[in-house]
Amino acid sequence: MDQAQINVLSIKNIEVIYDHVILVLKGVSLEVPEGSIVALLGANGAGKTTTIKSVSNLLGTERGEVTKGSIEFMGERVENLLPSDLVHRGVVQVMEGRHCFEHLTVEENLLTGAYIRKDGRQKINDDLEKVYSYFPRLKERRKSQAGYTSGGEQQMIAVGRALMARPKVILLDEPSMGLAPQLVEEIFEIVKQLNETEKVTFLLAEQNTFVALRYASYGYILENGRVVMDGEAKSLAENEDVKEFYLGLSGGDKKNFRNVKSYRRRKRWLA
Amino acid sequence: MPVELLNVIEVMLNGLMAGIMYSLVALGFVLIYKASGIFNYAQGVMALFAALTLVGFQTGQVPFAHLINVIFGTHIEYWSDGLNTFVAIILTIIVMVILAYLVERFLLRHLVNTEPIILFMATIGLAYFMEGLGDLMWGANIKALNVGIPSGGSFWWEDVTKTWAPAEADYYGMYIDVLDVWAAVIAILLVVSLTLFSQYTKTGRALRAVADDHQAALTLGISLRTIWVIVWSIAGFVALVAGIMWGSKSGVQFSLSLIALKALPVLILGGFTSIPGAIIGGLIIGVGEKLFEYWIGPLIGGATENWFAYVLALVFLMFRPQGLFGEKIIERV
Numbered sequence: 113m114d115q116a117q118i119n120v121l122s123i124k125n126i127e128v129i130y131d132h133v134i135l136v137l138k139g140v141s142l143e144v145p146e147g148s149i150v151a152l153l154g155a156n157g158a159g160k161t162t163t164i165k166s167v168s169n170l171l172g173t174e175r176g177e178v179t180k181g182s183i184e185f186m187g188e189r190v191e192n193l194l195p196s197d198l199v200h201r202g203v204v205q206v207m208e209g210r211h212c213f214e215h216l217t218v219e220e221n222l223l224t225g226a227y228i229r230k231d232g233r234q235k236i237n238d239d240l241e242k243v244y245s246y247f248p249r250l251k252e253r254r255k256s257q258a259g260y261t262s263g264g265e266q267q268m269i270a271v272g273r274a275l276m277a278r279p280k281v282i283l284l285d286e287p288s289m290g291l292a293p294q295l296v297e298e299i300f301e302i303v304k305q306l307n308e309t310e311k312v313t314f315l316l317a318e319q320n321t322f323v324a325l326r327y328a329s330y331g332y333i334l335e336n337g338r339v340v341m342d343g344e345a346k347s348l349a350e351n352e353d354v355k356e357f358y359l360g361l362s363g364g365d366k367k368n369f370r371n372v373k374s375y376r377r378r379k380r381w382l383a
Numbered sequence: 384m385p386v387e388l389l390n391v392i393e394v395m396l397n398g399l400m401a402g403i404m405y406s407l408v409a410l411g412f413v414l415i416y417k418a419s420g421i422f423n424y425a426q427g428v429m430a431l432f433a434a435l436t437l438v439g440f441q442t443g444q445v446p447f448a449h450l451i452n453v454i455f456g457t458h459i460e461y462w463s464d465g466l467n468t469f470v471a472i473i474l475t476i477i478v479m480v481i482l483a484y485l486v487e488r489f490l491l492r493h494l495v496n497t498e499p500i501i502l503f504m505a506t507i508g509l510a511y512f513m514e515g516l517g518d519l520m521w522g523a524n525i526k527a528l529n530v531g532i533p534s535g536g537s538f539w540w541e542d543v544t545k546t547w548a549p550a551e552a553d554y555y556g557m558y559i560d561v562l563d564v565w566a567a568v569i570a571i572l573l574v575v576s577l578t579l580f581s582q583y584t585k586t587g588r589a590l591r592a593v594a595d596d597h598q599a600a601l602t603l604g605i606s607l608r609t610i611w612v613i614v615w616s617i618a619g620f621v622a623l624v625a626g627i628m629w630g631s632k633s634g635v636q637f638s639l640s641l642i643a644l645k646a647l648p649v650l651i652l653g654g655f656t657s658i659p660g661a662i663i664g665g666l667i668i669g670v671g672e673k674l675f676e677y678w679i680g681p682l683i684g685g686a687t688e689n690w691f692a693y694v695l696a697l698v699f700l701m702f703r704p705q706g707l708f709g710e711k712i713i714e715r716v
Contacts, residue, residue, distance in 0.1 A: 207598060213591070213599065215591065215594075223588060224605075227604055
């Protein structure tokens, strides 16, 4: 990673507690440099979504709160702002499971993304056309109710809707969920394009480690609310531990289940 | 036309008019339910409170006069001869908006993301609170409300319909209350403007977005607090309209808040989430109960209007629980 780059987002040692008792994040730190795609990886319950929600400040609606540490966006502390304040500053989250407005049409969904903008109808319409150029399929279906579109289309709506807010950073939570491999590839391809041409920075939570590491520039692996490993996406993909535990590739030959006695590798960081 | 047919038409017309009055109340419920998933038990009391406030402004009553007199030993009651009706209505609208803000600030804000039943309980509390507040502010006596809407039977309509009957029949023409006709016109205007607002404005779109998915709306920077204040203000306004109509008809008194009970079957019929549903539901119930009373009533001893709506609602709950126009539960397979 280029050292000269500025971090748009830096999370320092945060602790998140739900309902005053359930400690979910136990000191997570990470940095998102401007113009990068950073992947947050890990299994279910590792704390990926919680990390993302603590940035977008959506924790409040789930009775969670950041109790220690700090979150900085462009050098300013943001952990005590309202979700809408963050959107105004340019941080937009795309939630896991897409969360389209089912009874609104596709176009209305996209326009809702521009809710906070005050720069006039003309600019908003220009951006609408731009979103349609990235997702031509949405243009075909602009008048249909979002609830009746396919899973892939809904993911496109969710990303397109976030784009309509003209964000600096998109927090993308599990875009691959429930999508066919081909569609996952398509979505990630668009994420990469947006990153390169629109200069949108992405913080990406993903279980599909294989795809995420191919498109991201840097990765963090979470386990039980801690960052257990981090590094350049390429080097993570080469790492033997990552291969074994997250990519499902064990070193060497095919395993024969008769010969498997125990895991050859241990999660050394748990010791 | 035979007299019998004319009688049926008259009963149906009056049913339609009564139905509109039910719809006006149901409308307030639908608005809040759609936007926040809260069944607002206080809607009826809001109508009462709005009507009380309007009368108070119109007659120039001093708010909390009774309380002030008790504490300071004074004898104030009125501060002037009262305000012009138009000004009084504007002031009442302002009061309802302030009320909406207070409800958000002190009630809803602290109950974000709690179970619907808890929110429902909170609105029951709110209903009792507002009932007491209304009494304390404006006194508990029965008041007449007159905002200049004409009322009483229409002679013109009587004369017109009289000519429809055969000349030899002893027919006096149909009775229709002018106030009811006005209520119908106002209700239609209200629904049309609400529909236009929610379909074609940015705020309206945001309201619908919040209704669909709170969290996603939050991620786009839509402030739930603002939206809730807007929704409760609109519901307050609708309550005011309902309060004016019912208050002009039967006086402003405590029983006005019980009209909410009549709105319940309307909601079950029309669906909790549909504005047109509230109207159609109200009409069906209005016409249904009047016709039922006219035809079946005499056979079983009358007074069927008290329960007909609820039985109809029960039947609907069994066969179409989302109501006639309730939002389809979209489920992708």
